[in-house]
Amino acid sequence: MSPGAKGWLAAALALAAAWASFRYLSIDLGQLFNAESGRQLAQYAARFFPPETSADYLRQIARGAVETLAVSALGTLLAMAAGLALALLASGRFGAPARMAVRLVLNFLRSVPELVWGALMVLAAGLGPFAGTLALGLHTTGVLGRLFAEALENAPPEPAQALAGAGSPAGLAFLYGTLPLVTPQLVSYSLYRWEMNVRMAAVLGFVGAGGLGQMLYYELSLLREARACTVIIAMLALVILIDAASAWLRRRL
Amino acid sequence: MSASRPRPPRDPDALKRATALLAAALLLWPLLIVAEFRPGVLLDPANLRLMRDFLAAFFPPALQPDFVALLARATVETLAIATAGTAIAMLIAMPLAFVVTDALSVSRIGPGPGRAAGRALRGAMRAIMAALRSVPEVVWALLLVRAFGLGPAAGVLAIGVTYGGMLAKVYAEILESGDTRPARSLLEAGSGRVAAFFYGLLPGAAQELASYTVYRWECGLRAAVVMGLVGAGGLGQLLDQSIKMLNGGEVATTLAVFLVLVLAADALSAALRRLLA
Numbered sequence: 001m002s003p004g005a006k007g008w009l010a011a012a013l014a015l016a017a018a019w020a021s022f023r024y025l026s027i028d029l030g031q032l033f034n035a036e037s038g039r040q041l042a043q044y045a046a047r048f049f050p051p052e053t054s055a056d057y058l059r060q061i062a063r064g065a066v067e068t069l070a071v072s073a074l075g076t077l078l079a080m081a082a083g084l085a086l087a088l089l090a091s092g093r094f095g096a097p098a099r100m101a102v103r104l105v106l107n108f109l110r111s112v113p114e115l116v117w118g119a120l121m122v123l124a125a126g127l128g129p130f131a132g133t134l135a136l137g138l139h140t141t142g143v144l145g146r147l148f149a150e151a152l153e154n155a156p157p158e159p160a161q162a163l164a165g166a167g168s169p170a171g172l173a174f175l176y177g178t179l180p181l182v183t184p185q186l187v188s189y190s191l192y193r194w195e196m197n198v199r200m201a202a203v204l205g206f207v208g209a210g211g212l213g214q215m216l217y218y219e220l221s222l223l224r225e226a227r228a229c230t231v232i233i234a235m236l237a238l239v240i241l242i243d244a245a246s247a248w249l250r251r252r253l
Numbered sequence: 254m255s256a257s258r259p260r261p262p263r264d265p266d267a268l269k270r271a272t273a274l275l276a277a278a279l280l281l282w283p284l285l286i287v288a289e290f291r292p293g294v295l296l297d298p299a300n301l302r303l304m305r306d307f308l309a310a311f312f313p314p315a316l317q318p319d320f321v322a323l324l325a326r327a328t329v330e331t332l333a334i335a336t337a338g339t340a341i342a343m344l345i346a347m348p349l350a351f352v353v354t355d356a357l358s359v360s361r362i363g364p365g366p367g368r369a370a371g372r373a374l375r376g377a378m379r380a381i382m383a384a385l386r387s388v389p390e391v392v393w394a395l396l397l398v399r400a401f402g403l404g405p406a407a408g409v410l411a412i413g414v415t416y417g418g419m420l421a422k423v424y425a426e427i428l429e430s431g432d433t434r435p436a437r438s439l440l441e442a443g444s445g446r447v448a449a450f451f452y453g454l455l456p457g458a459a460q461e462l463a464s465y466t467v468y469r470w471e472c473g474l475r476a477a478v479v480m481g482l483v484g485a486g487g488l489g490q491l492l493d494q495s496i497k498m499l500n501g502g503e504v505a506t507t508l509a510v511f512l513v514l515v516l517a518a519d520a521l522s523a524a525l526r527r528l529l530a
Contacts, residue, residue, distance in 0.1 A: 007459060010529070018340035021333035025405045025486075029341075032406065044400050070287040077281075111512050115391070115479045116489075119496045120504075124304050125295055129288045203391045206483050210289075216392070220399055236387055 044225075051229040060215070061234045068211035068238065071129045072201035075136025076194040082137065083144030084186070090149035102145075109142025114200045118207040132209030136197050147189045151182045184253060191246050198242045202235045212238070303499075310501025320503060324491065324510055331487035331514070334405050334480075335473040338412025342473075343466060345385075345417030350424035353378045356433040356454055357446050385418030394480040408485030412473045423465055431457045464526045471522040478511055488514070 022029070031037070088094070089102040117135035125131040160177030164170060168177075205213020212235050219228040284290075294300060351357065353375050360371040390411050397407035436453030440446070481489015488511055495503035 010463065014340075017336050021337040021340070024329065024333045025337060025409065027337065027406050027409060032401075032410075041400060067287055070284040074281075074284055074288050074290060108512075111515060112508065113475065113479045115482050116492065116508075116511075119482060119493065123307060123496065123499070124300060126300065130290055130294065133288050133290065199389060203389055206391060206395060217395065220395060232388065232392065235392070239387070 047225040048229040050226065051233060052224075052227045053230065057227060057230065061212075061230055064212045064215045064231070065234055065238050067129050068201045068205075068213070069198065069242075071132045071204070071209070071211055072136065072194060072197040072242075074133045075201065076140060076190060076197050078133065078137035079140030079144050079193070080186075080190050082141040083148050086141065086145040087148035087152055090145060091152040093152075103149075106142045106145040106149075109138055110146065111142070112139065114139045114204060115207055118204045118209045122208045127208040127210075129210030132201060132204040132211060135204060135209060136200060140193055140197060144189060144193060148182075148186055151185045151189070152178065155181045187253060188250060191250055195243055195246050199239055202238065307499055307501045307504075310499075311505040313502060314505040314509065315500070315502035316506065320506070324488075324506060327486075327488045327491045327507075328510055328514060330405055331474065331477045331481070331489070334408045334477040334485070334487050335412065335470060337409045338477065339416060339466065339470045339473050341409060341413030342416035342420050342469065345413060346420035346424055349378055349382055349417070349421035350428065351446075351450065353382070353421065354425040354428040356428045356431075356436055357440070357450055359440055359446065382418045382421045385414050386416075386422065387418075388415070390415040390476050391480055391483060394485045395483045398484045403484045403486070403490075405486035408477055408480045408487065411480055411485065412476055415476075416469050416473060420466065420469060424462060427458050427461050427465065428454055431461070460529050464529050467522050467525045467529070471518050474518045475515060478514075 086102050086106060089098045090106060092099040114135055117138045118132060121131040121134040121138075125134055155178050157178075159181065160173045163173040163177045201211055201213075203213045205211045205215065206217050208214065212231055216228055216231040216235075219225075219231060358371060358375075360368040393411035393414050394407055397410050401407045401410070431454070433454070435457070436449045439449040439453045444452075477485075477487050478489045478492075481487045481491070482493045484490060484493075488507060492504065492507045492511070495507060
């Protein structure tokens with residue numbers, strides 16, 4: 001097939017898939033965006049402005065933001081510890097069967113999204129930020145475990161071999177021969193995941209896991225859109241702030 | 254015996270390491286309090302019993318015919334939400350990218366009369382794109398569920414809005430990163446922007462544009478499941494209901510279907526992108 005024909009075929013298939021999807025969901029775009037629903041949407045959007053800015057509410061927002069920050073930081077730290085422990089197994093230091101088994105576990109942890117973990121952890125630990133911390137920790141362990149294992153596998157083995165050859169025990173040979181080589185990489189991966197986890201921690205509250213997300217869910221349920229707008233602004237500000245902080249840290253490392 | 258061996262030298266970095274550890278612990282302490290970090294609650298007998306019963310119910314997974322039928326419908330719905338959402342995202346992204354991309358900027362060729370107006374228009378469009386994509390799709394979904402009611406419409410629009418902003422940015426960048434000389438010479442020879450796009454830019458960029466869109470569709474599928482947790486239809490909504498009813502068997506089956514769906518989408522997306530390359 002000529003490239004041009006292939007392109008037309010792909011476009012036709014994509015169009016057919018989109019048409020079938022709208023039909024299946026019985027969404028009529030014309031009806032969704034007619035003048036009447038447009039006016040209703042505009043009315044709904046107008047209720048978000050101006051955002052609530054009373055000092056008392058801003059204090060609550062600050063508390064929510066700190067909680068979100070704590071959840072993201074602790075979740076990432078837990079994942080760093082668990083991820084490193086599992087990465088030791090997943091990098092094949094304790095035999096091939098352990099490597100296979102742990103890789104399977106890491107894949108599973110990573111494939112379940114944070115919000116699903118959140119909904120499950122709310123059952124295990126009750127409503128509140130601790131459930132969010134656990135949810136982030138579980139998902140991020142899967143991600144960091146795999147990245148850490150790859151970093152360990154790619155680290156040059158000579159320094160650790162030299163230490164072991166000179167009679168140092170395996171544990172110390174790892175701590176002084178391998179770990180310093182990979183530390184910058186591990187920290188950089190962890191900072192990157194922390195940035196993503198701040199975003200996630202902000203929305204984990206939707207399933208009851210504390211922080212700004214829980215405030216947003218609550219305010220929207222009570223139809224207090226102006227307050228909800230403040231929460232959304234705080235979420236965006238927090239993400240921008242953390243991105244800047246993380247970029248600064250990364251440059252210094 | 255051991256007395257004859259020389260004592261290993263003290264860790265030269267001991268002081269620095271101890272200080273760093275102490276500082277980290279001091280920083281960590283308030284975090285633990287704010288996040289209500291109490292691992293003890295996991296071992297609380299009532300919580301333990303709940304979790305044990307819930308997990309025990311995972312086996313056997315729910316396979317009753319009516320639940321499987323429900324699950325199949327939810328799976329197709331999730332696929333449809335991702336596809337329809339990506340289609341809307343493309344509809345939003347294409348005109349935005351067309352306006353924003355520097356590769357089609359007439360005013361950049363030389364200091365002409367429209368330079369300031371063009372720059373202002375591009376700036377405004379870029380701001381809209383940034384606003385669309387910086388609010389996470391789950392937040393959009395939550396807001397739109399309030400506007401359109403529970404169900405897939407909110408999910409479709411949430412993906413459309415968020416990914417519309419992302420696709421517009423990436424489309425514009427793809428158009429700029431390729432060979433822009435054909436389009437430029439067309440513009441310089443007096444052709445219109447639309448013609449310059451179709452004859453000068455699109456032939457070189459089409460593959461990359463399509464490939465990135467397929468990748469976004471794959472992300473949209475994952476997002477569609479997650480958005481179901483806030484009521485935007487599909488597998489996620491089913492999962493949410495099963496978790497809230499503590500029906501472990503249904504949760505197990507739904508999770509398994511979700512994992513298979515994500516793997517299949519991964520494979521399909523990779524195959525499509527290879528085909529396009």
